[in-house]
Amino acid sequence: MKHPTEEQFVLYYYGEGAEIEEHVAQCEACRAQYQALQRVLNSVDSFPVPERAPDYESRVWAALQKHDKRMEKRSRWLTWGWRPMFAAAAMAMLVLGAFFAGLGWHKSAPVQMADNGVRERVLLVAVGDHLERSQMVLVELANAGAPAAGKLDISYEQETAEDLLESNRLYRQTAARNGDVATAGLLDDLERVLLEIAHSPAEVSARQLEELRRQIEDRGILFKVRVFGSRAEQSSGNTNSL
Amino acid sequence: MEDSDSVAVARVKAGDGDAYRALVDRHSRSVFRLAYRMTGNEQDAEDVVQETFLRAYKQLHRYEARASFGTWLYRIASNYSLDLVRSRKRHPQTALEESAAPGEEAGNAIHGIASDTPGPDRLLFGDEVQRTVAATLGRLSQQERTAFVLRHFEGQSIEEIGSSLGLSGNATKHSIFRAVQKLRRALEPLVT
Numbered sequence: 001m002k003h004p005t006e007e008q009f010v011l012y013y014y015g016e017g018a019e020i021e022e023h024v025a026q027c028e029a030c031r032a033q034y035q036a037l038q039r040v041l042n043s044v045d046s047f048p049v050p051e052r053a054p055d056y057e058s059r060v061w062a063a064l065q066k067h068d069k070r071m072e073k074r075s076r077w078l079t080w081g082w083r084p085m086f087a088a089a090a091m092a093m094l095v096l097g098a099f100f101a102g103l104g105w106h107k108s109a110p111v112q113m114a115d116n117g118v119r120e121r122v123l124l125v126a127v128g129d130h131l132e133r134s135q136m137v138l139v140e141l142a143n144a145g146a147p148a149a150g151k152l153d154i155s156y157e158q159e160t161a162e163d164l165l166e167s168n169r170l171y172r173q174t175a176a177r178n179g180d181v182a183t184a185g186l187l188d189d190l191e192r193v194l195l196e197i198a199h200s201p202a203e204v205s206a207r208q209l210e211e212l213r214r215q216i217e218d219r220g221i222l223f224k225v226r227v228f229g230s231r232a233e234q235s236s237g238n239t240n241s242l
Numbered sequence: 243m244e245d246s247d248s249v250a251v252a253r254v255k256a257g258d259g260d261a262y263r264a265l266v267d268r269h270s271r272s273v274f275r276l277a278y279r280m281t282g283n284e285q286d287a288e289d290v291v292q293e294t295f296l297r298a299y300k301q302l303h304r305y306e307a308r309a310s311f312g313t314w315l316y317r318i319a320s321n322y323s324l325d326l327v328r329s330r331k332r333h334p335q336t337a338l339e340e341s342a343a344p345g346e347e348a349g350n351a352i353h354g355i356a357s358d359t360p361g362p363d364r365l366l367f368g369d370e371v372q373r374t375v376a377a378t379l380g381r382l383s384q385q386e387r388t389a390f391v392l393r394h395f396e397g398q399s400i401e402e403i404g405s406s407l408g409l410s411g412n413a414t415k416h417s418i419f420r421a422v423q424k425l426r427r428a429l430e431p432l433v434t
Binding site: 006 | 262263266267270271274275278279284291292295296299303304317321325328329369371372375376379393394400405406408415418419422423425426429430432433434
């Protein structure tokens with residue numbers, strides 16, 4: 001047998017690479033290499049976690065109960081209160097878009113190029129938050145266990161998708177107007193998936209859930225959202241340094 | 243433990259809200275440990291504990307006893323920790339303002355573990371290996387750190403981690419390998 005790779009040693013450490021066991025036992029060099037890895041990974045266990053007070057569980061429970069009393073108010077706010085805020089945020093984006101577009105109209109070419117960069121970064125950061133919320137809905141559905149019998153209640157995701165659609169449309173239009181083809185394309189794909197979710201029944205069968213998952217997977221939407229998230233993070237860093 | 247969790251879950255589903263306390267009692271410390279390892283920040287870890295139990299309560303009707311309650315709960319906790327770390331990265335200014343205690347240097351509050359300057363918590367580590375482990379974990383990418391913490395400390399399978407992170411099995415393995423390589427580079431001179 002060839003000497004195991006570093007990756008095989010790691011898998012073996014975590015109990016997943018039994019095929020190299022015999023080789024490690026017989027080959028002195030590999031045994032030494034594996035023992036070095038063992039020492040490193042064992043030392044990671046020394047990473048300390050701050051101790052909690054002896055009555056920690058009671059404190060968590062008390063805080064949860066306190067929170068629970070505010071839940072009714074909170075849930076009303078969550079389902080209705082933030083809709084105008086989303087619309088306002090999206091409107092602000094449109095105004096910003098128009099503002100930046102206006103600036104660009106009157107400026108000379110080099111300044112206009114700089115404006116384009118700023119405009120794109122502002123849009124990226126704003127859309128990043130919107131995508132994060134959308135991603136949570138998609139991940140919930142992608143990871144939901146199929147209902148063993150009967151149906152799965154997706155009313156929360158459905159409601160959220162419906163609300164996200166409103167802001168999604170506005171962000172997409174702003175991106176298209178600013179000539180940001182990639183963002184507009186991503187938001188267009190996302191809109192189709194959000195529409196599917198919003199138009200699904202509040203309770204879905206295993207087959208309907210599978211269909212929704214297929215829509216999410218076929219469009220590769222989660223991957224695209226994550227890639228966009230990395231761009232938004234980088235851009236956020238650039239914007240902060242402006 | 244799993245049996246008694248199932249009993250408590252069944253009671254909560256049947257309308258006995260107080261039965262949820264048994265689940266909080268059994269799992270809050272381990273959720274805190276997971277959250278702290280993932281976020282590297284004590285206050286964030288506390289937020290994760292609260293939010294995890296609230297989300298779990300709200301979504302309990304979805305929990306089907308195929309996986310253990312603990313596994314399901316830790317998945318909620320790790321997903322929320324990940325969201326929190328992402329949002330902290332995206333809004334560094336806000337996070338600094340929120341996290342810095344009076345008189346505390348803001349940079350330490352947000353970078354915590356990754357910072358080169360020891361904060362009060364880190365001074366308690368007292369040991370070079372512990373400091374190096376903490377600093378290296380703090381320098382890993384979010385994906386590497388999450389995948390590594392879930393594999394090393396939580397013992398989750400590659401498949402479970404991939405499912406939480408939305409990654410393929412290979413991508414999950416590579417995240418773990420990269421994390422191990424970085425830890426190895428930093429720790430080998432100290433431990434060998």
